[in-house]
Amino acid sequence: MIASSRKSRSADLERIESLIKKGAPRGRLIDEAFRIFVGVLAWSSVGLAVLLFLVLLRESWPSIRQFGWAFLWSSEWDAVKEHFGILPVIYGTLVSSLLALIFAVPLSMGIAIFLSELGPPWIRKPLAALIELLAAIPSVIYGLWGIFVLCPVLRTVVEPFLGKHFGFLPLFQGPSYGVGMLAAGIILSIMIIPTISSISREIFLTIPTPLKEGALALGATRWEMIQLAVLPPSRSGILGAVLLGLGRALGETMAVTMVIGNRHDISLSLFEPAYTMASLIANEFSEATTPLYTAALVETGLVLLIVTLILNIIARVLVWSVSRQVKGVPA
Amino acid sequence: MKRTNRFLASAAGILSLMMMLTPLGFADRPKLINGAGATFPYPIYSKWFSEYQKVNPSVNFNYQSIGSGGGIKQISARTVDFGASDAFLTNEQLKAAPGRLIHIPTVAGAVVVTYHLPGVSEKLKLTPDAISGIFLGEIKKWDDPAISGNNPDVSLPNADIIVVHRSDGSGTTNIFTDYLSSISSTWKRNVGKGTSVSWPVGLGGKGNEGVAGTIKQTPNSLGYVELAYAEKNHLAYAQVQNKSGNFITPSLESTTKAIQGKLDDMPGDFRVSLVNPDGPEAYPIAGFTWILIYQKQKDAQKGRAVVEFLKWAVRDGQKYANELLYASLPQEMAEKIDSKLEEIQIG
Numbered sequence: 001m002i003a004s005s006r007k008s009r010s011a012d013l014e015r016i017e018s019l020i021k022k023g024a025p026r027g028r029l030i031d032e033a034f035r036i037f038v039g040v041l042a043w044s045s046v047g048l049a050v051l052l053f054l055v056l057l058r059e060s061w062p063s064i065r066q067f068g069w070a071f072l073w074s075s076e077w078d079a080v081k082e083h084f085g086i087l088p089v090i091y092g093t094l095v096s097s098l099l100a101l102i103f104a105v106p107l108s109m110g111i112a113i114f115l116s117e118l119g120p121p122w123i124r125k126p127l128a129a130l131i132e133l134l135a136a137i138p139s140v141i142y143g144l145w146g147i148f149v150l151c152p153v154l155r156t157v158v159e160p161f162l163g164k165h166f167g168f169l170p171l172f173q174g175p176s177y178g179v180g181m182l183a184a185g186i187i188l189s190i191m192i193i194p195t196i197s198s199i200s201r202e203i204f205l206t207i208p209t210p211l212k213e214g215a216l217a218l219g220a221t222r223w224e225m226i227q228l229a230v231l232p233p234s235r236s237g238i239l240g241a242v243l244l245g246l247g248r249a250l251g252e253t254m255a256v257t258m259v260i261g262n263r264h265d266i267s268l269s270l271f272e273p274a275y276t277m278a279s280l281i282a283n284e285f286s287e288a289t290t291p292l293y294t295a296a297l298v299e300t301g302l303v304l305l306i307v308t309l310i311l312n313i314i315a316r317v318l319v320w321s322v323s324r325q326v327k328g329v330p331a
Numbered sequence: 332m333k334r335t336n337r338f339l340a341s342a343a344g345i346l347s348l349m350m351m352l353t354p355l356g357f358a359d360r361p362k363l364i365n366g367a368g369a370t371f372p373y374p375i376y377s378k379w380f381s382e383y384q385k386v387n388p389s390v391n392f393n394y395q396s397i398g399s400g401g402g403i404k405q406i407s408a409r410t411v412d413f414g415a416s417d418a419f420l421t422n423e424q425l426k427a428a429p430g431r432l433i434h435i436p437t438v439a440g441a442v443v444v445t446y447h448l449p450g451v452s453e454k455l456k457l458t459p460d461a462i463s464g465i466f467l468g469e470i471k472k473w474d475d476p477a478i479s480g481n482n483p484d485v486s487l488p489n490a491d492i493i494v495v496h497r498s499d500g501s502g503t504t505n506i507f508t509d510y511l512s513s514i515s516s517t518w519k520r521n522v523g524k525g526t527s528v529s530w531p532v533g534l535g536g537k538g539n540e541g542v543a544g545t546i547k548q549t550p551n552s553l554g555y556v557e558l559a560y561a562e563k564n565h566l567a568y569a570q571v572q573n574k575s576g577n578f579i580t581p582s583l584e585s586t587t588k589a590i591q592g593k594l595d596d597m598p599g600d601f602r603v604s605l606v607n608p609d610g611p612e613a614y615p616i617a618g619f620t621w622i623l624i625y626q627k628q629k630d631a632q633k634g635r636a637v638v639e640f641l642k643w644a645v646r647d648g649q650k651y652a653n654e655l656l657y658a659s660l661p662q663e664m665a666e667k668i669d670s671k672l673e674e675i676q677i678g
Contacts, residue, residue, distance in 0.1 A: 076529070077529060078528070078529035079525050079527050079528060080523035080528050080529065081523065147545065147548060151548055152548050155549070175491065177493065177534060178548060178549060257498065257537045257541075261534040261535060262498030262534070262535025262537070263534065263535060273534050279498075283499040283500065283527070283537060284499065284500045284527050285400070285500075286399075286499070286500065287398045287400045287502075288526075289399065289400045289403050290424075294400070
């Protein structure tokens with residue numbers, strides 16, 4: 001078996017060698033052309049990003065000139081009087097995404113550990129496929145489920161309970177509408193769980209088995225093995241997974257707008273309606289009739305792009321510093 | 332390698348054949364007229380386009396329902412042959428357009444106040460003061476005398492009114508805020524009218540379905556949706572007191588009555604709101620939707636086709652309106668539009 005495969009491999013090598021010899025002068029030209037071709041492809045994505053930024057800047061210029069920095073810290077959004085400010089919308093975007101991470105990260109970690117280390121082998125594959133299937137559900141379906149299932153449960157059970165027992169916290173005050181910041185956070189967390197959990201699972205699976213077996217052989221329990229051998233080397237990968245989830249949460253539009261209540265207000269209470277940048281653009285762009293109104297919406301898109309960029313950079317720096325730390329520790 | 336070459340050759344052959352045939356094909360094709368704009372009239376427009384094919388097979392329509400804002404932008408940029416909008420253009424917008432734009436009303440729609448009160452099956456009667464008070468946040472409880480005074484037979488709860496409005500920009504919001512501005516000076520001063528406004532109170536739902544869904548799931552809530560949507564989904568809606576003091580059930584007939592109520596003081600350019608009209612049977616929360624065309628049509632063939640189509644739409648086309656839950660134009664309106672269409676210069 002081994003011998004025959006070795007023989008066929010050497011035959012392959014001979015074939016390749018003869019091919020190279022035949023087309024040697026042309027080959028170098030093709031190499032060069034191919035290098036340039038893929039180089040252009042790679043740089044074109046950078047070019048697209050730059051163009052995107054420039055077009056957003058140009059289209060939002062009337063609004064930037066009119067409102068200046070006040071656009072970022074003003075709370076008034078009035079299309080009739082044409083006063084535009086997006087502070088509540090930035091707040092809503094950041095808080096709903098943060099809330100989603102708070103719900104989704106521990107859950108996803110649990111899912112990933114179960115599916116890679118602890119679950120019975122026959123259930124791992126089907127369960128993993130099922131969770132990845134969650135990512136394929138269109139977001140409008142999540143939104144409809146949110147309106148008809150999640151919000152009524154929040155309104156009748158969860159929010160009254162939280163209000164009664166934790167009402168002393170400013171987070172859980174006010175009337176229960178069902179729709180609001182809490183509903184948006186929960187919907188978003190369900191939507192990003194497949195992303196975070198499946199990437200984390202892949203990362204856990206790359207941990208070399210001898211490392212895990214070594215930990216067990218030294219007398220570690222399963223829990224200690226995971227804690228000592230699986231989690232530390234995966235840290236930077238997990239951060240990357242969380243980052244991807246955060247990216248999806250920041251940009252999610254349809255499901256959020258259906259359950260968040262769409263109100264330009266900043267309120268500490270999670271029961272109150274709020275608004276996000278992506279929802280604002282999706283809601284108002286098609287019927288925005290005046291140039292300044294359109295420009296303000298485009299500027300909202302520009303701010304969303306910049307916020308996403310900043311969060312990405314922060315997360316990259318985090319990943320970089322964590323992975324450096326891990327390298328420093330003798331494994 | 333050889334196979335790839337043959338594949339490429341045949342693909343190129345097919346492509347060149349297509350390129351050769353395309354111009355020939357188009358020469359025989361009917362005239363294609365492009366339009367874009369409002370989503371609200373899309374069902375009736377597509378019905379008209381297909382029915383009009385039977386009348387005049389040489390004209391084909393392509394309509395993109397991208398929203399009124401997009402329709403105004405595209406007709407102003409002359410990328411389409413006609414635009415469509417649920418809100419009429421402001422003077423500034425008309426000035427910004429490269430030519431003189433004409434508004435042609437096609438059908439009318441009404442907006443109803445819908446609510447979810449557990450245990451209440453009677454139709455509520457709402458006065459203008461009650462409606463504006465609720466949406467301004469001044470009337471907070473269901474058993475407020477402004478509401479209960481006109482509904483003595485209904486047992487209204489001592490509960491907060493949860494107001495629901497549209498969060499997306501829409502012609503429905505434009506009609507409703509137009510109405511609120513016409514009945515309340517406070518509203519007019521503080522909020523105003525538009526496809527999306529800064530609401531003093533309430534939750535925002537996306538689209539008619541978002542508002543209706545939120546209301547369905549939330550006891551003691553109240554909001555507004557298009558009449559057609561409320562009818563199709565059997566939502567409870569209120570009777571509204573009109574200018575003559577009568578409580579009117581929203582319907583297609585009472586909306587057409589609203590157009591009749593405005594006929595006497597109809598401006599020449601048809602830029603008119605239908606809210607709060609005269610007439611004892613007129614429903615007060617209604618509005619036109621318009622098609623926008625240039626007074627000077629550069630392409631004679633297309634221009635003639637559009638004018639002929641519009642003449643057909645405001646007369647013969649109106650019989651399809653009611654089955655699709657739009658209020659049709661009265662006969663007198665069609666005559667006014669006919670004389671307006673005379674103004675269009677072709678060629």
